[in-house]
Amino acid sequence: MPTGLLLPANAHANGKYHGTEKGEFSVRRSLRRVFSFAKHLSAGLVVFMVLGNQTDQANAAWRFEVLPNVEKGKPAVRAVNDSKHDGLYVRVTKLSDTTAVLESRQFAPASEITYELPSTKEPTHVEVTFTTAPNAQSPLFVWRTVAMPKGVPPIRYRGARGFERPADFDEFWIRAKKQLAAVPMEPVIERVPDRDTSTGLLYKVTLRSVGDTKIVCWYFVPRDALDDQGQARRRCPAVIIMPGYGAEEPPIDRTTSGIATLSVNPRNHGPSRDYWKCPVEHLVWNIADPENFYYRLAFLDCLRAAEFLFERPEIDPKRVAAEGGSQGGLFALALAALEPRIACVCSNVTAFSAYADGIILGTLGHHKTYREILGRNDTTATLVRKSLAYTDGANMATRVRCPVQISMGGMDPVCHYMQGIVVYNRIPKGVPKEYHVAPNVPHAVPPEMREWNARWYRRWLGVQ
Structure with a gap:
């Protein structure tokens, strides 16, 4: 067992230091095929690609941010466009059935748009997709989240069924x-x-x-x-x-x-x-x-x-x-x-x-x-x-x-x-x-x- 004695400050070092000084949370190694996203890591940061950011470079003027609103209100997305000339189309689908459209909406051209998720009868995993028009092939922004019943804030979410704590x-x-x-x-x-x-x-x-x-x-x-x-x-x-x-x-x-x-x-x-x-x-x-x-x-x-x-x-x-x-x-x-x-x-x-x-x-x-x-x-x-x-x-x-x-x-x-x-x-x-x-x-x-x-x-x- 350990004793109460540590080597004093002037003791000889028997070990070799293998560490780094590049921060308290860093991902340094490429995780190859399983974590292929690691190439986007730098000093602990991930470049948010495809799902959760602009994906159509021709319309990169649109900038998106998620408003979780976990304590009250509804989760929302804010979109900002400096040009003020482009409209937006949003479609919300169930992740369990991507053909089930919960809501779709066309927004007129504007410099800023805030879209709140629709309420659902029960907590529902959804995918929110923004494009320039209903028939546009390339999404500008895609976000997965949980839509909540009316009046129920996200902070009260208890989780989906599955992987429950085992009896033993x-x-x-x-x-x-x-x-x-x-x-x-x-x-x-x-x-x-x-x-x-x-x-x-x-x-x-x-x-x-x-x-x-x-x-x-x-x-x-x-x-x-x-x-x-x-x-x-x-x-x-x-x-x-x-x-x-x-x-x-x-x-x-x-x-x-x-x-x-x-x-x-x-x-x-x-x-x-x-x-x-x-x-x-x-x-x-x-x-x-x-x-x-x-x-x-x-x-x-x-x-x-x-x-x-x-x-x-x-x-x-x-x-x-x-x-x-x-x-x-x-x-x-x-x-x-x-x-x-x-x-x-x-x-x-x-x-x-x-x-x-x-x-x-x-x-x-x-x-x-x-x-x-x-x-x-x-x-x-x-x-x-x-x-x-x-x-x-x-x-x-x-x-x-x-x-x-x-x-x-x-x-x-x-x-x-x-x-x-x-x-x-x-x-x-x-x-x-x-x-x-x-x-x-x-x-x-x-x-x-x-x-x-x-x-x-x-x-x-x-x-x-």
């Missing part, structure tokens, strides 16, 4: 935690002094996990939390940060705010790939084997990292948060679901959650992949659905008992903001929670989300 959900995760507990942690802690900052000391931490593998974490500790011998002299709050799909979670220094950070690289991420490298895209690894599905194993990797942190004498065990973006947002929820000592969660652009909606609404990334797999309807489909249900972020949210903040992008083609609402509504009654949508933001964690996160930490970790 709790037993499944109790069994998984027992499997992890049987594996000795055997931490190896190495100083990385060349990456120290004026306020923080960096350590490389290697831990054993299930499946006879190891994971690598980066641990930044405030200098004033340790004495010259590496002994703890005060307890500080901490944030456990987990990565987006395929990306390394690099060292993140928040020691100027007095916060320690543990950047976790589950198997097949960053330097942990030295110990476990997936031969296929990991989102499909053992997908028809719930007990060995990638995300079950990765959740346990994150839990192992948290166990290490909670044993550190320089960490205040009552002030440890979980954070991540995209896939990392799923990991943050899962960690809080499995580790009751987590004090609060910031889950940004939450991915791999609310599959019943995501497989319909998502137009890029993992939802498209899972839709294709399930569309084969072969003998493994039942097991695939079980694997996804056991690890669905919306189902994991039912086990969370600490304050949770969910933040989504208003124009995200990967993780629709309505999926974030489903996760939000699965959090048990009485648990403090917040939900935010960043307008016009694609699959990204912009500065405004970071501000929401910082405010959450001020409230629940007591940091400045």
Whole structure:
């Protein structure tokens, strides 16, 4: 088990730094065929293509933005055209039956048009298509979302049917935690002094996990939390940060705010790939084997990292948060679901959650992949659905008992903001929670989300 001693600031570095300084949420690797949209990623941003942006370059003068109106009113689209000479035609169809037109309308030429979705008898997945005219072949803008009954705001959406929490959900995760507990942690802690900052000391931490593998974490500790011998002299709050799909979670220094950070690289991420490298895209690894599905194993990797942190004498065990973006947002929820000592969660652009909606609404990334797999309807489909249900972020949210903040992008083609609402509504009654949508933001964690996160930490970790 870890001791109370960390190597002092002037200790020799035995490990080599593998990180990056290009931001806290970045997708750096090409995810090849499964995540072909990755070529549009840059510093955590996605260029919103085809579904959710102008697609007819001849009419690029039209600019579109989504108005989620999650708290009140109806979801809407605003279109702006500086020329004032072009009209617009909109058609709303059911995604379950694209021949079922719920509404169509021709707008006269104008500089600005705001279109509100029609009300429906029950929540309905729809596709909204804007063109210049009814017979136009090339759409200007296409948006998938959920139309709501009259008077029911989107924030009350509970989600589509499917991928429900399995009856043995709790037993499944109790069994998984027992499997992890049987594996000795055997931490190896190495100083990385060349990456120290004026306020923080960096350590490389290697831990054993299930499946006879190891994971690598980066641990930044405030200098004033340790004495010259590496002994703890005060307890500080901490944030456990987990990565987006395929990306390394690099060292993140928040020691100027007095916060320690543990950047976790589950198997097949960053330097942990030295110990476990997936031969296929990991989102499909053992997908028809719930007990060995990638995300079950990765959740346990994150839990192992948290166990290490909670044993550190320089960490205040009552002030440890979980954070991540995209896939990392799923990991943050899962960690809080499995580790009751987590004090609060910031889950940004939450991915791999609310599959019943995501497989319909998502137009890029993992939802498209899972839709294709399930569309084969072969003998493994039942097991695939079980694997996804056991690890669905919306189902994991039912086990969370600490304050949770969910933040989504208003124009995200990967993780629709309505999926974030489903996760939000699965959090048990009485648990403090917040939900935010960043307008016009694609699959990204912009500065405004970071501000929401910082405010959450001020409230629940007591940091400045």
